[in-house]
Amino acid sequence: MAGAVTTVTELSAEQRPKHLNESRAVRITLITIALLFVGLVVVLPMITVIAQAFRKGWEAYVSAISEPDALSALRLTLLTALIAVPLNTLFGAAAAWAITKFRFRGKNLLITLIDLPFAVSPVISGLVYILLFGAQGLLGPWLIDHGYKIVFATPGIILATMFVTFPFVARELIPLMETQGTQDEEAAVSLGAKGWRIFFKVTLPNIKWGLLYGIILCNARAMGEFGAVSVVSGHIRGETNTLPLHIEILYNEYQYTASFAVASLLMLLAIVTLVVKGLIEGRLVRSRHKE
Amino acid sequence: MATIRNRRQVLPGFRFTLGFTVLYLSLIVLIPLAGLVVKTAGLTLPQFWDTVTSARVLASYRVSLLTAFFAALVNVVFGLLVAWVLVRYRFPGKKIVDGLIDLPFALPTAVAGIALTAIYAPNGWIGSLLEPLGIKVAYTPLGISVALVFIGLPFVVRTVQPVLQELEKDTEEAAVLLGAYRWRTFRKVLLPELVPPLLTGFALAFSRGIGEYGSVVFISGNMPMKTEITPLLIITKLEQYEYSQATAIALVLLLISFALLLLINSLQRWTNRRLRSA
Numbered sequence: 001m002a003g004a005v006t007t008v009t010e011l012s013a014e015q016r017p018k019h020l021n022e023s024r025a026v027r028i029t030l031i032t033i034a035l036l037f038v039g040l041v042v043v044l045p046m047i048t049v050i051a052q053a054f055r056k057g058w059e060a061y062v063s064a065i066s067e068p069d070a071l072s073a074l075r076l077t078l079l080t081a082l083i084a085v086p087l088n089t090l091f092g093a094a095a096a097w098a099i100t101k102f103r104f105r106g107k108n109l110l111i112t113l114i115d116l117p118f119a120v121s122p123v124i125s126g127l128v129y130i131l132l133f134g135a136q137g138l139l140g141p142w143l144i145d146h147g148y149k150i151v152f153a154t155p156g157i158i159l160a161t162m163f164v165t166f167p168f169v170a171r172e173l174i175p176l177m178e179t180q181g182t183q184d185e186e187a188a189v190s191l192g193a194k195g196w197r198i199f200f201k202v203t204l205p206n207i208k209w210g211l212l213y214g215i216i217l218c219n220a221r222a223m224g225e226f227g228a229v230s231v232v233s234g235h236i237r238g239e240t241n242t243l244p245l246h247i248e249i250l251y252n253e254y255q256y257t258a259s260f261a262v263a264s265l266l267m268l269l270a271i272v273t274l275v276v277k278g279l280i281e282g283r284l285v286r287s288r289h290k291e
Numbered sequence: 292m293a294t295i296r297n298r299r300q301v302l303p304g305f306r307f308t309l310g311f312t313v314l315y316l317s318l319i320v321l322i323p324l325a326g327l328v329v330k331t332a333g334l335t336l337p338q339f340w341d342t343v344t345s346a347r348v349l350a351s352y353r354v355s356l357l358t359a360f361f362a363a364l365v366n367v368v369f370g371l372l373v374a375w376v377l378v379r380y381r382f383p384g385k386k387i388v389d390g391l392i393d394l395p396f397a398l399p400t401a402v403a404g405i406a407l408t409a410i411y412a413p414n415g416w417i418g419s420l421l422e423p424l425g426i427k428v429a430y431t432p433l434g435i436s437v438a439l440v441f442i443g444l445p446f447v448v449r450t451v452q453p454v455l456q457e458l459e460k461d462t463e464e465a466a467v468l469l470g471a472y473r474w475r476t477f478r479k480v481l482l483p484e485l486v487p488p489l490l491t492g493f494a495l496a497f498s499r500g501i502g503e504y505g506s507v508v509f510i511s512g513n514m515p516m517k518t519e520i521t522p523l524l525i526i527t528k529l530e531q532y533e534y535s536q537a538t539a540i541a542l543v544l545l546l547i548s549f550a551l552l553l554l555i556n557s558l559q560r561w562t563n564r565r566l567r568s569a
Contacts, residue, residue: 022473027380034376035388037369041441042391045398045406048416052409091315098308110312112556116320119552121502123522124541127529128323131330136534138326162319185302195303217396224399226505231526244401244505251405251509260409263402270397277397278390 049267052260064250064258065265072238073246073262076154080229080242081222084161088218092169093211097199100177101185111174117166125163126231129156152234157242160228165218172214173207176284180206209283216280220273224266327545330538342539351521352543358432358520359500362439363447363493370447370492371485377448378455392448395441400505407438408509430512435520438506443496450492451485454562458484487562494558498551502544 022030054061064070095114099107117125131137133150143150150156188202204211226244233240241249243266250259331339342348376382377389395403411418411428418429428434458481504522511518519527521544528537 030372031376031380031382034369034373035382038373038388038391041444042394044410044416045403045441046394048406048409049402052406087315091312094308094315095312097304098312101302102305102309104305104309110316112552113316113321115552116324119498119502119548120324121504121522121541121544121548123502123504123525124327124545127525127537127541128327130529131534131538132323132326134534136532138329159319163323166319182302189301189303198303220397224397224402226399226401227503227522230504231529244399247401247405256409259405263399263405266399266402270394270399270402273397274390274393277393278386 046267049260049263052256053264055260056257060257061261061264064255064261067258069238069241070243070246070258070262073241073243074265076157076241077223077243079154080158080161081219083158084165084222085215085219088162088165089169089211089215091166092171092173092214093199095170096173096177096207097203099174100180101182114170115167117163122164122225122227123231125228126160128163129159129232151232152236153240156232157229157240160232161222161225164225164228165222168218168221169211169214172210172217176207176210177203209280213277213280213284216273216276220270223269324545327538327541330535331542334535334539338535339539342536343543347515347519348521348524348540350516351519351524351540354432354435354518355501355521358435359439359497359503362436362443362500363497365436365440366443366447366496367489367493370444370496371451371489373444374448374451374455378452392445395443395445400442400503401509403441404438404506404509407434407441407506411437411510429510430514430518432518434510434512435507435518438510439496439500439503442503442506443500446495446499447489447492450488450495450562454485454488454565484565487558487565491555491558491562494551494555498548498555501551502548 053064095110098104099111130151132139133143133156134140135144137151150159184202184206185198188198193201223242224244225242226248229242230245230248233242233245235241235245235249237249243262247259247262247266250256250262334342373392377385377392408415408429410416411421411434413419413422413427413429415429418427421428426433428437502522504520504526507520508523511520511523513519513523521540525537525541525544528534528540
């Protein structure tokens with residue numbers, strides 16, 4: 001029985017014994033419906049972005065993405081990702097090390113708390129910083145007295161982005177490092193290696209693909225976050241606008257072509273993210289099986 | 292037990308990494324969230340209750356919950372179909388389709404929002420086809436659901452896919468040997484195994500749908516009482532400087548999300564147990 005099961009496992013749909021497969025007509029119908037659905041839900045919006053962005057031609061497109069407000073939005077988006085992503089990566093690596101290499105009480109609670117930002121509405125992720133640092137907030141009066149500005153300014157945008165992208169790297173590393181166990185690191189210790197050296201020479205090579213996977217997903221969300229950033233930004237053109245907020249402003253001003261032109265940049269980022277993700281996935285499967 | 296603990300303590304860095312983890316988690320997530328609760332505590336109970344049960348707020352819960360529920364339902368049906376086709380059949384471009392499923396995770400929500408609005412607006416590609424039939428999508432609750440179907444699709448597909456892959460052969464082989472017909476095999480053998488991941492996928496998509504903002508605000512039209520979702524109402528209150536009202540509504544939304552998170556966690560444990568025993 002076990003033998004038969006393994007053989008079937010390795011057969012693809014075409015070669016699978018007849019009694020284990022749907023008839024050709026059923027297969028073709030199901031594939032067609034699935035493809036139509038994916039086409040309607042996922043592909044059509046992508047085509048729309050491109051079509052709308054180039055509706056007034058190449059020159060309108062170029063001028064939309066190179067006007068000063070768009071460039072300053074791009075700069076702020078890059079700056080935000082440049083700060084939020086490395087910090088969350090550092091956190092993810094530290095959290096995964098503590099959680100997977102040691103036993104301690106409250107581990108499951110800690111894992112749940114790390115996942116928390118995924119469950120929270122982006123709007124609330126922004127709101128909490130207004131309540132802390134806003135003029136009417138808990139720390140607001142103190143900040144105003146000392147001349148610091150956090151919300152409706154760049155620091156607030158970075159904080160809100162850090163909140164929404166918080167779990168990405170940790171989430172990817174924890175299950176990966178869990179399956180890899182601690183033998184490699186213990187061997188390194190017994191050979192006399194010390195702290196950072198163990199991490200960089202032994203652990204890092206094992207987790208590099210998982211780490212990269214987490215980082216690119218974290219980065220895509222950091223550059224594309226809208227709701228949380230929208231709450232804390234204050235929408236000051238050329239100052240506190242990120243690319244997604246710039247899209248909204250253009251759209252609300254009925255500058256549709258310009259709005260879609262900027263949107264096409266973010267769509268390009270999404271496509272690059274998916275391609276890199278696809279390339280990493282194959283290697284990731286192999287590193288998961290490494291034990 | 293004790294020996295394992297001692298052996299594990301051989302590795303360095305426990306205090307440093309755990310300390311950093313807890314500190315960073317507290318600063319970025321826990322303290323800000325606690326601030327929300329503290330701020331709400333500034334309201335008296337009747338004030339809080341009046342805020343979160345006023346007609347406009349109640350209408351926003353209804354819009355958010357119903358549209359998210361409907362979208363998650365659509366995703367369960369079509370997500371299962373897409374996962375099924377991706378796991379079991381071979382067709383040209385399968386790898387690309389599989390990769391595209393993750394687009395809603397990677398595409399900024401604002402981009403999805405304006406693209407979907409352009410498609411379903413009365414003069415859009417699909418909107419103009421539906422207009423003569425009397426079906427309005429953009430600026431109606433249906434439009435909100437369309438956006439949430441986009442956002443929720445990968446949650447269902449990616450939860451069902453691995454389970455289907457595991458199940459694919461062994462249980463089914465056994466059923467066929469027992470002489471069951473295909474539809475019967477699906478209903479009696481596969482479907483019960485797929486219930487936990489389908490429920491998990493549903494809950495994930497539903498939970499994300501309730502909190503979703505970016506993809507919805509463009510297509511919803513944002514009419515109070517009709518197409519105003521709860522996250523938008525929070526922002527509206529903030530813009531009117533009604534901080535305590537915004538906070539009270541946010542707390543209700545947060546509690547719903549936490550309840551769903553607990554549900555999802557137990558559903559996921561259920562799925563994993565099934566997977567291991569299969």
